[in-house]
Amino acid sequence: MAKDTLTIIDNRTGKSYEIPISLSKRVRILILAAALLIIPGIFLPVWTITLVAPQYPKGIKMSIYANKLTEYNPETGMTSNVPRLINGLNHYIGMHEIRPDEFKEFRWLPFMIIAFSILALLSAIVGKWHFATLGWILFILFGIFMIGDFYRWLYEYGHNLSPQAAIKIDPYMPPVIGWKRLANFTVISLPGTGSILVGFAAILGPIILWLESRQKRLS
Amino acid sequence: MRLINCGKIMRLLSLPLLVGFLGLLFACKGGQSPAEKVYVPPGKLDSYYAFLSGGHSGQIGVFGLPSGRLIKMIPVFAPDVAIGWGIDEGSKEIMGGYIWGDAHHPALSETNGDYDGRWLFINDTANGRIARIDLKDFVTKEIITLPNVGGNHASPFVTPNTEYLVGATRFSIPVPNRDVPIETYKENFNGVIAFVSVDKNTGHMENAFQILMPPFDYDLADAGKRVSYGWAFFSCYNSEEAYKDLEVEASQKDRDFIAAVNWKAAEEAIKEGKYKEINGVKVIDPQEVKGIVYFLPTPKSPHGSDVTPDGKYIVGGGKLAAVVTVHGFEKMQEAIKKGDFDGEVMGIPILKYESVRVAEVPVGLGPLHTQFDDQGYAYTSLFVDSAIAKWKLGTWEVVDKIPVYYNIGHLAAIHGDTVKPRGKFVLAMNKIAKGRYLPVGPSHPESAQLIDISGKKMEMLLDFPTPVEPHYGQIIDATLIKPELVYPLDQNKDPYAIKSADQARVERNGNRVDVYMIAIRSHFTPNILKFEEGDNVYFHITNLEQDVDITHGFGINFSNVDMQIEPGETKTVKWVAEKPGIYPFYCTNFCSALHQEMQGYIEVASKGSK
Numbered sequence: 148m149a150k151d152t153l154t155i156i157d158n159r160t161g162k163s164y165e166i167p168i169s170l171s172k173r174v175r176i177l178i179l180a181a182a183l184l185i186i187p188g189i190f191l192p193v194w195t196i197t198l199v200a201p202q203y204p205k206g207i208k209m210s211i212y213a214n215k216l217t218e219y220n221p222e223t224g225m226t227s228n229v230p231r232l233i234n235g236l237n238h239y240i241g242m243h244e245i246r247p248d249e250f251k252e253f254r255w256l257p258f259m260i261i262a263f264s265i266l267a268l269l270s271a272i273v274g275k276w277h278f279a280t281l282g283w284i285l286f287i288l289f290g291i292f293m294i295g296d297f298y299r300w301l302y303e304y305g306h307n308l309s310p311q312a313a314i315k316i317d318p319y320m321p322p323v324i325g326w327k328r329l330a331n332f333t334v335i336s337l338p339g340t341g342s343i344l345v346g347f348a349a350i351l352g353p354i355i356l357w358l359e360s361r362q363k364r365l366s
Numbered sequence: 367m368r369l370i371n372c373g374k375i376m377r378l379l380s381l382p383l384l385v386g387f388l389g390l391l392f393a394c395k396g397g398q399s400p401a402e403k404v405y406v407p408p409g410k411l412d413s414y415y416a417f418l419s420g421g422h423s424g425q426i427g428v429f430g431l432p433s434g435r436l437i438k439m440i441p442v443f444a445p446d447v448a449i450g451w452g453i454d455e456g457s458k459e460i461m462g463g464y465i466w467g468d469a470h471h472p473a474l475s476e477t478n479g480d481y482d483g484r485w486l487f488i489n490d491t492a493n494g495r496i497a498r499i500d501l502k503d504f505v506t507k508e509i510i511t512l513p514n515v516g517g518n519h520a521s522p523f524v525t526p527n528t529e530y531l532v533g534a535t536r537f538s539i540p541v542p543n544r545d546v547p548i549e550t551y552k553e554n555f556n557g558v559i560a561f562v563s564v565d566k567n568t569g570h571m572e573n574a575f576q577i578l579m580p581p582f583d584y585d586l587a588d589a590g591k592r593v594s595y596g597w598a599f600f601s602c603y604n605s606e607e608a609y610k611d612l613e614v615e616a617s618q619k620d621r622d623f624i625a626a627v628n629w630k631a632a633e634e635a636i637k638e639g640k641y642k643e644i645n646g647v648k649v650i651d652p653q654e655v656k657g658i659v660y661f662l663p664t665p666k667s668p669h670g671s672d673v674t675p676d677g678k679y680i681v682g683g684g685k686l687a688a689v690v691t692v693h694g695f696e697k698m699q700e701a702i703k704k705g706d707f708d709g710e711v712m713g714i715p716i717l718k719y720e721s722v723r724v725a726e727v728p729v730g731l732g733p734l735h736t737q738f739d740d741q742g743y744a745y746t747s748l749f750v751d752s753a754i755a756k757w758k759l760g761t762w763e764v765v766d767k768i769p770v771y772y773n774i775g776h777l778a779a780i781h782g783d784t785v786k787p788r789g790k791f792v793l794a795m796n797k798i799a800k801g802r803y804l805p806v807g808p809s810h811p812e813s814a815q816l817i818d819i820s821g822k823k824m825e826m827l828l829d830f831p832t833p834v835e836p837h838y839g840q841i842i843d844a845t846l847i848k849p850e851l852v853y854p855l856d857q858n859k860d861p862y863a864i865k866s867a868d869q870a871r872v873e874r875n876g877n878r879v880d881v882y883m884i885a886i887r888s889h890f891t892p893n894i895l896k897f898e899e900g901d902n903v904y905f906h907i908t909n910l911e912q913d914v915d916i917t918h919g920f921g922i923n924f925s926n927v928d929m930q931i932e933p934g935e936t937k938t939v940k941w942v943a944e945k946p947g948i949y950p951f952y953c954t955n956f957c958s959a960l961h962q963e964m965q966g967y968i969e970v971a972s973k974g975s976k
């Protein structure tokens with residue numbers, strides 16, 4: 148017969164707590180919230196890369212979504228589904244053209260988001276710690292995988308430079324997050340609103356654990 | 367106890383302190399030097415667009431105010447080899463075979479009597495035309511010819527909702543034009559007042575109707591506004607009907623006329639079929655149709671005919687007089703009702719001077735043109751005096767005068783001919799610049815001068831040279847114009863447009879060759895081309911850029927072909943493979959770090975060799 152409690156050990160004090168294996172109502176509501184927080188990731192930008200240069204003081208902004216990417220030029224107010232300006236600039240240094248149809252991720256990422264939202268929803272309904280924890284771990288692994296995937300693409304673009312390029316530069320690693328200078332450009336890479344919401348959903352895991360253990364301690 | 371006192375003192379002091387501080391601010395602002403008033407720091411934009419006509423250069427100058435910086439020359443009636451205006455097929459067609467025009471009076475389109483920033487119109491005095499420039503891209507889109515109008519000078523002066531542009535004869539001709547002895551001028555020559563309709567949505571212009579007039583010289587015009595809506599007023603000189611030595615013969619009479627045209631009544635007459643068609647235009651003959659035109663006697667050889675912002679008065683600048691004559695619209699209406707006439711010309715009643723005149727304002731010598739501000743003042747340019755007079759509407763007193771350098775023709779105030787003038791500045795467009803700029807030989811530039819009119823006394827702020835030759839100007843609040851900065855490629859509907867390099871190709875049909883080419887930093891595709899002697903080659907070039915200010919040029923060596931293609935635009939230019947040989951072509955508009963590499967070669971084989 149399975150235990151109906153879960154043992155939590157506080158690392159600092161070494162004390163252990165027993166919490167019920169069934170999730171409390173509060174926790175289930177929080178997991179439900181996580182399910183909802185993930186959903187906007189389908190249509191909000193996942194990541195943004197902004198290029199700023201003396202002749203582009205307002206920057207050119209590329210937004211990567213779950214299923215597409217857009218390039219926005221604040222000077223013209225025009226948005227395009229092909230990063231025409233960035234490709235145009237990159238061709239000087241022989242960078243491979245960014246072609247949205249080369250990203251297989253755009254085909255399955257929206258479904259993955261929906262899947263994880265359903266998983267969270269199921270966790271809330273089933274209401275068992277095992278199920279919820281497993282779901283959370285899968286979710287985190289998926290997040291790490293996506294960041295790794297993003298890193299791989301950036302590495303490819305920064306290192307797969309045409310030997311025929313008019314301007315020869317050393318291969319370079321564009322920033323996954325943060326900013327970096329390349330020639331006259333500063334490249335700023337930041338998570339988009341979609342990822343930030345997904346991040347909040349992910350953080351709910353440890354928050355729940357902390358809340359529950361605190362509750363146990365208090366009681 | 368001390369604390370309470372302190373609070374009290376603070377309260378007592380606060381009001382005077384505040385007043386003092388505000389006063390100081392005000393004094394600082396009022397004390398701005400002329401340099402500060404016109405200074406636009408690096409990276410900042412001007413507050414107003416000034417459109418100044420380029421006269422017989424056939425162009426329009428676009429200046430920023432208050433800085434006076436020349437931003438652009440818009441080619442209209444004359445070729446511009448840099449842009450390719452008059453070289454590429456599209457602009458050649460718009461220019462209609464002429465390579466010059468005399469661009470006189472720019473007129474911004476209006477809605478409810480105020481500029482709306484949609485279009486700019488300008489007349490061609492030489493070849494009887496009007497052009498329309500779209501302010502979405504500052505490009506001339508259409509030029510219409512006004513048949514029967516000899517020398518279209520009093521034009522285009524829009525009506526308050528851009529229902530019509532007007533045109534009128536400066537050099538009377540036989541209507542329809544035919545071979546008659548010049549000596550039969552009085553019998554066989556006519557002036558014409560023309561109305562050109564403007565499509566509300568597209569801006570497309572059409573000849574709506576015309577009115578046959580006596581062979582006077584029609585000079586300038588203004589549309590009635592507010593109370594005088596539905597009318598238009600045309601100044602005219604040479605009521606002597608001279609055709610030889612006008613200098614003397616046309617300056618004999620003490621009074622000439624302002625022709626008041628009831629265009630609403632003319633519309634009715636047209637609807638009722640009271641017209642005859644001459645050269646494809648519906649023409650009303652005032653000898654047959656009454657109640658359309660009246661003459662207001664006006665001293666002497668009047669130039670400007672300017673309606674006040676409230677529409678109540680018509681100001682005539684009698685260029686050979688020392689006064690401007692102010693006619694009352696209401697008085698005119700009464701005089702018409704009472705039949706207060708003093709004879710007629712060609713069936714057109716002449717109203718009694720005393721019955722229509724409200725005031726004669728002694729502004730000075732050679733009054734030409736009047737503009738208005740937001741405080742109830744009028745500003746009249748004085749050619750002979752070389753000055754501007756400021757006078758008050760209603761009291762008709764001259765309150766200030768400022769000399770200008772030299773011989774002012776026209777002047778423009780901000781929204782100065784609309785129902786809602788904005789005040790602040792008036793711009794003098796002077797005919798003579800001698801000595802105001804570094805000397806450049808016997809041909810001098812024209813000279814504009816910016817004058818502050820916000821205070822009691824006018825203050826001279828700035829001189830700046832203008833290309834030949836502003837006859838008139840329009841100044842508009844810059845926030846009303848929002849041009850496109852590139853042409854969106856996905857909206858490019860040119861039949862010869864291609865949207866990517868893989869669509870680039872060469873198509874041959876007999877000796878007509880169509881080259882579908884793209885230009886993008888920093889290459890043309892295709893860039894190696896082989897033709898045969900005698901081929902008529904049409905280059906259709908699409909600039910695939912969507913980035914701001916990345917214009918490409920296309921120039922062929924040993925030819926007259928050069929043009930600019932703006933981002934997202936397609937242009938077609940014809941080039942004839944006349945002689946066997948090699949012809950390099952290249953990007954003529956600096957575009958990128960590899961601009962110098964943006965080139966290609968044409969090989970022309972001798973006939974039958976391949």
Ligand SMILES: [Cu+2]
Nearest residue numbers: 918953957964
């Ligand atoms: Cu170029």
